[in-house]
Amino acid sequence: MTKGIVIIGAGHAGVQAAASLREEGFSGPVTLVGDENELPYHKPPLSKAFLKDAQTKPQVLRAEAFYTGADIGLRFGERVAAIDKAARQLEFEDGGNLGFDRLILATGSRPRLLPLAGADLAGVFSLRTVADARAIRDHAAAAQNVVVLGGGFIGLEIAATLAAGGRKVTVIEAQERLLGRAVAPTISLHVAGRLAATGIRLLMRTTVERLDGENGRVIAVTTSAGEHIPADMVLVGIGAVANTGLAEAAGLTIANGIRVDPQMRTSIPEILAIGDAANYRHWHSGGDVRLESVQNATDQAKLAARTLTGHDEPYTSVPWFWSDIGDMKLQMVGLSTASDRTVLAGEAADNRFSVFHYSGGRLVAIESVNRPADHMLGRKMIAAGFSPTPEQAAGGDLKDLFVRWQQAQMESAACPQS
Known part of the structure; x- marks a missing residue:
């Protein structure tokens, strides 16, 4: 390979793929492309420890010396505009390009947008990046009334963290129970009880009509039942959407994510996909899944590196997840x-x-x-x-x-x- 392997996405999956390629003995060029101007960092702490202390810094996945020592090229702060699969090159939004022999898509996912009036008001946040976490932390320093939209893991982690810091927190969930698509009812009820005991107000089977603002800033949330809940800060945690735009435009098969085979190859064998954006047939359940977890991202990255270095093993990792809520x-x-x-x-x-x-x-x-x-x-x-x-x-x-x-x-x- 003269152009080497390029990885789009510098999160857990992308960084592990670069590291694993070197561990598997690949000696050609490896380039990691990311759209953030940050050394790649751990994301789970952003909804917990990072929000508690203004002095806390992101926990980097690998020190800068690792990339230099492993001869991994870094192109951070650059956004890919298109994949030219015929020419085997990436086209960047700034007009530059980068050739590749093989490509790994570790494009991850993004927060689902809130399709309501007022969603663009100041004081309304979603969490995905360290920049998001910094903005939430800065705004939370003066916030008194916080409304969290969505009773999933991210929403509840943030709710518990901010409530522990003395804020009045309300969680609004459209379904009948918290974590409804993730855990058994017994655990949902237990989590709800523990959070309520800390003073967090939980509104289940409740939807939102709009976010109300004044002078461009959010001041309240109005539910579909007509309740007006004061809010000088709103956190939106209503799910995530796979970043498949580049793959779809390049003609790859898309099915609730970028469709991959057991070796992480897409419908174009020279292009692999891993992590949050990859959809695959799970070996244990027999169903098609797209998993958003550090474990899945890391294990798929390791397998992708083996695939690209001549191995032909299927993905058989057992999925596991964790969440710290209060x-x-x-x-x-x-x-x-x-x-x-x-x-x-x-x-x-x-x-x-x-x-x-x-x-x-x-x-x-x-x-x-x-x-x-x-x-x-x-x-x-x-x-x-x-x-x-x-x-x-x-x-x-x-x-x-x-x-x-x-x-x-x-x-x-x-x-x-x-």
Whole structure:
């Protein structure tokens, strides 16, 4: 390769792809392109620790010396306008271009826009980048009444953080429960109860009519029921949209993201896609998914690097996620979309419990609140294909069961039946 490999997107996926290419022995040119003028940074802390202290700085993914030492070219603060797949080059908004032999799209996702009057008022924010987080932190310093639109992970993390700092916080969620598409009802109810106990007002099954402003700044949120909620700050967390514009314009197959095969190749084999923007057939659930998590971005990046260095392995990582909301560490492993039975282990009253999800008797997911051991063991069990019975899951002591199952599997493999 004379032009080498170019990666569009300098988030978790893009940076890991660049690092993994070098780890896999690729010696050709590697260029990382990002539209922010920042060294790539960890995003999860932006909704939590970063908002608490004006002196907190972003946690960089890799020190600048890493990129120099690994001979990874950096083109930050540049936005790609188009992919010319015939000429194999990128065209930049400033008029420049960059050739490539292979291309990795790690374009991520962006916050879903609020389709309401007043959404463009000052004091209305979404969170995706460190620039967003800085703006939220600066505005929150003088805010008293905060309204969070959306009861998902980002919205609740911010709500808990700002409430802990003394603000009056209201969360408005259109669905009947918080985290409705992410966790079991038991956990939704638990999270709601803990947040309400800290003084956060929760409005479920509630929609918003408009955002009201004065002199160009937001002053209130009016619900569809007519309630007028004072707000000198509004946080919008109503989901994310995959950044597929470049891929779609280049003629790649799009289906709720950039469609990829098990090796992360798009419909144009010379172009791969990874991370938040990639949609693929999941090995465990059998369904098509687009996952927004650091784990997924990192693992897909590692596999993409192996694909581009001559390997042909499918993507079989077990998905896992986490969220810190107030005094609750939520950890999730597996996908619960096909779940037809749940089992509770531990006591919700202790703020330490897990929900085991089953589909036809097979363990497919575990959701934990302050039970990290269940989460870590769950990652191993699901990867290995071990399913404790629902009764065993509820009773605990799964580690010993799993170890004995592993030993039996090893013995069976060593002594195959004739």
